[in-house]
Amino acid sequence: MTTTTTGRFDGQVVIVTGGGSGIGAATAERFAAEGASVVISGRRRERLEEVAARLPADRVLVHVADVSRREDCEALVAAAVRRFGRLDTLVNAAGMNLVGSVPQTSEEDWRACFGADVDSVFFTTRAALPHLAETKGSVVNVGSVSSLGGGWSHAAYNAAKGAVANLTRSVACDAGRDGVRANVVCPGLTVTDMVEEIMADDALLDRAWDRIPLRRAGQPEEVASAIAFLASDEAAWITGVALPVDGGQTCTDGGPEWGK
Template sequence: MTNRFEGKVAIVTGGGSGIGAAIARRLVAEGASVMISGRTENRLAETAATLPADRTATRVADVAIRKDCDALVVATVEMFGRVDTLVNAAGMNLVGTIQDTSDEDWEACLRSDLSGVFYMSRAAVPHLIETKGSIVNIGSVSSLGGGWSHAAYNAAKGGVANLTRSAACDLGKFGVRANTVAPGLTVTGMVEAIMEDETLLDKAWDRIPLRRAGQPDEIAAAVAFLASDEAAWITGAILPVDGGQTCTDGGPEWGK
């Protein structure tokens, strides 16, 4: 594996498990020092235990809380001296239509999936300007085509896509890039219900040309590319990593 991130420093939110943990492992494997954050200390410790101690740090933080985001960036700079890459991977899934989504669930989903991206990006931008770094957000194919029974989640991920484009426009003059990776069905704890239900899987395969779910490492590979200098001429992009789902005639129908 190449060392595209040797001497670089990354923050990965939601890094205790799933896609976030895979991203942290990939960036460290390519030479980066990484601050991994999440809400569960035990999960963070488990991820960090598999990585080089001299290039890995963890911090418990909830991206839905602005002060946590500010403190996370400060701690990263104190630990490693700089920030080159911010990966906003933290988030939650929420099943529910407009009719049956409560005010509390709506607000919690938007805080976690959208406000957290805003808070983290705003806190990191001054440091990213110094390093001419980049932001990579984890969105969803739902941001590109909607979908059934995920009103709050789809709205939040749609917001992430447009926030990414806004950041790309506003920060380009400073040499800072912003992109989003939009995963399709990926094998993580968030989609366990789908992976264990043969009826839902049959619906999924009808809409995924490659007829399989993605792996967290495959999402991490796309993130590493967009964060690297190989993508120096790419900003404002929403990159589907979805087995071809977004080239079919509809969005995810598994909850209909």
């Protein structure tokens, strides 16, 4: 059961990309439950509205955007500051998975994956940093266990999530002088739309449990808890960290095998 610290983010403003489902939606709900005003972004208004309906009406803003596009990212940050007057945390949870080895990955799919997973982080962070410097805020990016090592049959995704981790470290180095922190959470197998096929395949799950000491998938709310911690004052001396949230997967002697 998830425990919240009521009021931990009172008066703060948080942007969550990919806020219409999965980890992004759980994160938006977590910050709102702890007092923040939340701007949720995604490409499908109907999904964003479903999430917004569960949040306090006076502390939520729905903003439709394709965060692989620079102009959409700039408009998102501007809308958040215009509506709520400040920005304290940027959570980059938008992204896409892509199955395929290098020979199996088309140039179009490669660029789409990097657009969704890397360009989105770069553009939103660049737009947000001047505002985060004013509040001594933070960036929390959603990477993956693939940010920490390779794996089978996910060449573009592994490369993109590795880039997210190193981009996060770069932001931590450069923005630290302004009091801005940047960290990345690295979820393992988590119950979201992106892993529906894995969760429906008992044979794949049996192989997954051999690599995950806790022998279960994570829940979006559990990743949201780690994100909230990294954004909070409790993590004021933490920056540049890639935090595995993976049931112990990355402490075993190998990476995910279920795509092999």
